Amino acid sequence: MLRHAFCVRLLRCSCEACGNDIPYTRCKWRGKTQHCSVLNIMTVWEAGAHESPRRPERRIRLTEPMKAVAREMVAHNHRPTRIRNALLRRFNLNQGSLPSLAVVQRFVHHYRAAHLGGSDFWDDVSNLVRERGFTGQEDLSEGFTFTWNTDMDGHPVVGTGTDTDPFVVGLSSKKLMQRCDQVPAAHVLHVDATFKLNQVNYPVIVVGISDCMRTFHLLAVFISSQRTKVQYVEALSALKRVFRSVTGHDLAPRFVMVDADEAQLNGVEEVFSTSIEGAKPISLMCYFHVLAKVHENIRELEPLLAARVMRDIADLHFTATAGAYAEKKAKLLAGWEEDTRLSIFSAYFKKQWLDSRFHRWQIFYTRPGSPLPITPSSSTTEP
Secondary structure: OOOOOEEEEEEEOOOHHHHHHOOOOOOOOEEEEEEEOOOOEEEEEEEOOOOOOOOOOOOOOOOHHHHHHHHHHHHOOOOHHHHHHHHHHHOOOOOOOOOOHHHHHHHHHHHHHHHOOOOOOHHHHHHHHHHOEOOOOOOOOOEEEEOOOEOOOOOEOOOOOOOOOOOEEEEEEHHHHHHOOOOHHHOEEEEEEEOOOOOOOOOEEEEEEEOOOOOEEEEEEEEEOOOOHHHHHHHHHHHHHHHHHHHOOOOOOOEEEEOOOHHHHHHHHHHOOOOOOOOOOEEEEOHHHHHHHHHHHOOOOOHHHHHHHHHHHHHHHOOOOHHHHHHHHHHHHHHHHHOHHHHHHHHHHHHHHHOOOOOOOOHHHOOOOOOOOOOOOHHHHOO
């Protein structure tokens, strides 16, 4: 005998028309539904009458042809706003016959979560990471996930995203890692963080290498819930372990380029303590980020004075030797200190980009024929 599994809901009127007629009291209409999930039978009761005979207009829903177009666009990762605009043009609709943005959003989010693995619930994400975990049996172009923490069977384990249990997961493929299996002294390893690339706004850490032709080769992408030293150490340590499993070689670069982020630099220096040559890797600073921060601090200067500052910084960047750099730096700072309009900027630039840990943004720090200290991925990872 089947046992009923009832779900009972008590309803009350939320009609806008009734609310307008009696703004200071509630409508007398009441309802009740009883649904059996086993037999899929629903019983509905109602009592009382609505205060207003007017009923609200029915919401405009998506038709089946509209849903087909929406599914196709969701598969290509289009946003609900763009999908709604496409429906407007595709079916020659007007604002009165176009479904609301909320209707399109609900359909898109449900379809993405149910059919495309786009759910951001922890259980769903954890299962997806586990199913795609690195085993060593993947094809060259088949993507896989990897983490530092694993279970008894070697499957990746991710945290819940809290400060005590951070979420860190990497994504890569064998082909990407084998492409980056080059002579360490001939390339620069880049570590760059960006945002606004996922539903929960977690930072995305991009790791790759650039060669002497300034071509960027992606190595792996990490999604992390925080940006502290702990997360960078965990991510880069997991990358080193998987890189050795795939290529049979250690990931020990001679040059590593980072952002002006203390946590990132501390994590890089801890994980890559020695290079293949036995020396400590040289941590470079991305020249693009230096210019971006400098530009923010010279907006209040006169155009001609700001242009002079940018020329001086470019001259420092392209010095060929350490001796020429020291001589040019002393001359440049002396010229800035003589101009009272540059006193505040001169103090900032000296503290942040000349005397700090992020002072290696000149080309003489890399060997001849090596990539310049500019992050090729910046144009693609800046939000």
